[in-house]
Amino acid sequence: MSRLMTRRNAALLLFSGFALLPFVATMLGDSYLVVIATRILGFAIAALALDLILGYGGMVSFGHAAYVGIGAYSVAILSRAGITDLGAHLLAGIAGAVLFALVTGAISLRTRGIYFIMITLAFAQMAFFFFVSLSAYGGDDGVTLRARSTLLGRPLLEDDRTLYYVTLAILVALYLLAVAITRSRFGRVLTGARENPVRMQAIGFSPFRYQLTAFVISGAMASVAGVMLANQTGFVSPAFMNWHVSGELVVMVVLGGIGNLLGAVAGATIALLLEEWLGLLTEHWRLLFGLILVVIVLASRDGVSGLFRRRDRP
Amino acid sequence: MTQSRTILALLAASTCLAGPAAAQDDDTLTIGLLLTLSGPSAVLGEMARDGFQLAAEEIGDIGGMTTRIIVVDDELKPDVATNKARELVQRNGADIVVGPIFSNIMGAIAKPVVDSGAILISPNAGPSVFAGAECHRNIFATSYQNDQMHEVMGAYAQAQGFDNVFLLAPNYQAGKDALAGFRHSYEGGVAGEIFTQLGQLDYSAELAQIAAMQPDAVFAFMPGGMGVNLVRQYRQAGLETIPFLSAFTVDESTLPAQQDAAVSFLGGSNWAPDLDTPENKAFVEAYEAKFNQVPAVYAMQAYDAARLIDAAVREAGGVADRDALIAALEQAPFTSVRGDFSFGPNHFPIQDFYLTEVVKREDGKFATSIVEKIFEDYQDSYVGDCQMD
């Protein structure tokens, strides 16, 4: 019980910190802070989505950037067609992601372990190349969005702060949803299938259906991240689907602690702040980032994943 | 418990990231250079940066003001570039942003830059939309409109009487524009047209098709590393008997890697290092002395951008009055290393274009060299679509 209380407190603290940030930015006279923070929130949504299947379902998807890209492109494609409503963009992104996740998930989940990591990566590459070749939407160049999505028919999101708060509200809502899922009957089956798939079959479950459902839910959530990131950037290109983005999402989840949904949010924050901060230090920040990553992995004695899983269930 | 503490630390850390408030100091001229400085194409951005900084050093205080130059890397990722552009104008208070190298990045950064009231000067990218329908009073280019280099080659092919040209470009917007630009001034027959995958390294399949067709000439648009591979493999496949026309495929940024394979290959350009003007001689000499390499157009155009800014800011008496600054820029009150140079109503240059050829210089270095002038005082074909208010 006390563990729940702390987690709830930590969530309250983190999210209210985010809620106060625009005021801090105003006090410091640095409006760019809100821009960075919106980007962090967007990636936090994607990391949350990934943690749902990686942390609770044991599925190491190395292709989650594809869903972020699908969400981003639904904004670009619908805007071009004259449909500017955020709700429509979200729905289209989710629909696209569900479809892609159903098909690729059904094939990927026939495989295990390394094969699963690789096949999700390959499917994401497939999506990447599809959009690279899609010349109607700029191909590799991508497309500039003329305006952000509209809310209730009005250009409310043009204001950086409004966009920030809407993104934050979506993140909080999805966080609560993800927490509910992990504690539900469904979540218990999903976690069970991660712990011991044969045992789950031996009590009458087919893990495949549950894992596929979780995979689809996670993809849909990640597409929401794409919709918000497209609005934040004002630009959509296949770069959203680059395999490096998939890798960075895994890094975020691991940094925050696998199977700890709030950790995924914190992990996204840590990773992006680290990038920003190292970027201020040197133009070769990737070298330092990589070093930090390797050292963290090597320093954790039983493995990063093992380390955090223990904390998950004391 | 530990988690709460982590999060507290995180919140504290995030506020540390707040930069200094935008410097709205009227005596300081803040210029942001937003260029591609990492990845395989970084050499183009490095050349532009070096060219700009060479001019800045020669000038001293640009526009007679205390100058702050901030160099940032767009990583050739549009989403990164947008955020960097915002950081430049919102946080650092940049008055002028010089960038980018690539057209797709231009699409991503133009809006945030001009929305803030800053001036955007492109030292290379010249996509058609910004020359035409989406031209903007705050946007200038010291380079060219993308199609023009290809039109040069089209006009050359036409003049040579070729009637069976094979076209090759990567499958993205600039590639399509390139072939369209070539066809704009070439009316002969097309032997074949292939759009390759962007970033493709091996062109053996495409070269086999060219060998099978034996066209009069090949026109290729293969910027950066793609061009290096294509040119070397072209030579290895024994195709050098077929004339090789190109734009952005053989220039001083790729020649160090192409070397002998590119000698005698033809290109279209608005400049070459051996262009005979006193300003150009001085520029090329200074650049080669300082960086020990032959400059390419990217360096030259950025060099011109710095000198344009210097002259215009002096003329406008500062940067605070943006209308005066834009009016001054429009006059292009400087002597370009290219000689003839003026801005059209869409803020894109009106300049001469040349056919160039790759030569090995006496000092052993490779460079492009002017063969003949193809267009005089040439303006792009999108200027009619530009409605500037």
Added chain:
Amino acid sequence: MTSLFLLQLLNGVQFGILLFLIAAGLTLVFGIMDFVNLAHGVIYMVGAYLAVSFTQMTGSYGLGLLLTLPATLLIGLVLELLVFRRLYDRPHLDQVLATFGLVMIVTEGVQIIWGAAPLSVAMPEALSGSIPLIGQMRYPVFRLVVIGAGLATALGLYLIIGHTRIGMRLRAGATSRAMVSALGVDIHKLFTVIFAFGAMLAGFAGAMVAPILTVDPGMGEQVLILAFVVIVIGGIGSVRGAFAGALLVGIVDTMGRSFGPILLRLVMEPAAAGQAGRVLAPMLVYILMAAILAARPTGLFGQKT
């Protein structure tokens, strides 16, 4: 048309052979050590860069190539000692993360040392140029050399794995790590050898392409993902599978690029066919992989689970 078809087939085989050189090391490390190594691609890249530097130093591509082999072997040894050794018993996720970090370090490090501009190696005089193959079609000599080197490597691996003591241990190791240990073989020493050998193969591939392709900081990644596709198609751990998978990927990719649009034109309008061809061509190998895995979840030569 037939001669063009044959020439493209040869191009496909050559591309496949190149992929095999990279995939062979990867699949050994994958299959026998159960280790996900995202850094394999950057070793290939480092091999190419070293070939450039050594060739400049010695003035001979042949010497450069010969020096690259022990150098990448050494790099493999050092990486194994410093990093990989500590990761064998870890979950795949840890291996993915650590090697992802290594990719960032090496890619950035290469740019610091050699700069970001694409480099190249001059083609050795004797191997430059092309020979007539069929009619007007010519084929570059060096590419024939690449095919030859790849086939020789494949044969060498086949002999080593099938007919030597170390090969027997490798095969046993792929089946059961515990058994090899029980037989009194120092499994760690075996792993070190395999890893360094795999790195050397990747370095060899990098050095072999340096005269044909540019050497730039992005070259490792593109190839890495294709190499993964190859070994997943072939079945992880199977060198035979890697060979078959590499040829399949090479041929499908090359043929798809050159003849796909022609085939599509038979069933749709030329403009639409061109567009569809451009969209489909780069996706082709991934579609191939999905189809194969849907039918055989452990690849063509993978062990059934």
Added chain:
Amino acid sequence: MNILEVRGLRKAYGALKVTDDLDLTVREGTLHAIIGPNGAGKSTLIAQLSGQAGSDAGSVRFAGAEMMGQPMHRRVRAGMSRSFQITSILPGFTALENVAVAVQARAGHSFSFFAPVAGEAALNEAAMEALARVGIQDRAHVRAASLSHGEKRQLELAIALATRPRLLLLDEPLAGTSGQEAERLIGVMRALKGSLTLVLIEHDMDAVFALADRISVLVYGRIIATGSPAEIRGDPQVRAAYLGEETAGEEP
């Protein structure tokens, strides 16, 4: 009535026939033990019956329905559960959760995403009941990984019971247990007899002969004899093939 009828079941790994044209009939409500020397193919038989391993040929009829080709989870839902020789539990879950998820499998509705499952009284009560049946109800809130070996064996049984099987396949439930733990488990099995059908594979001959209603002897993938404990004990073929070699000394 026969609840399980196996006809002509085969499985081979290459040239090695693990299950060789095997026939087996189990009557409803009995405890049917299968014994045989090591390597006779007992565990493979359980794996084949439960659907964990495939079969090359033959027929497995359970309660009148053909089970061949059905995956394990379908067979469980039809009423055929199993325990594992090597303990197979969800180590990160508490004992109660381990059983509750099995109850949940039987109850259906596992595509429920919102209500917290920990608060579902019906699941927890049924799970508690199953834990009580095997006698570890006071360990309900301990993480399964932290249970003693014997407790894990009991938990394994509780999980299998929680699926409410008509037929329970027990793969060496006493493996590795101490005398006291074994006593307890034997007590549980005895209590289960009659309420459901049990197929028991066990090396502990004392337990087998004390518990079984019928015994089949499996040698080299074939059933060589089936009968009451007394019949089996008296069967000369069995004595020669099996009891004579291994456990003659233990014979009561």
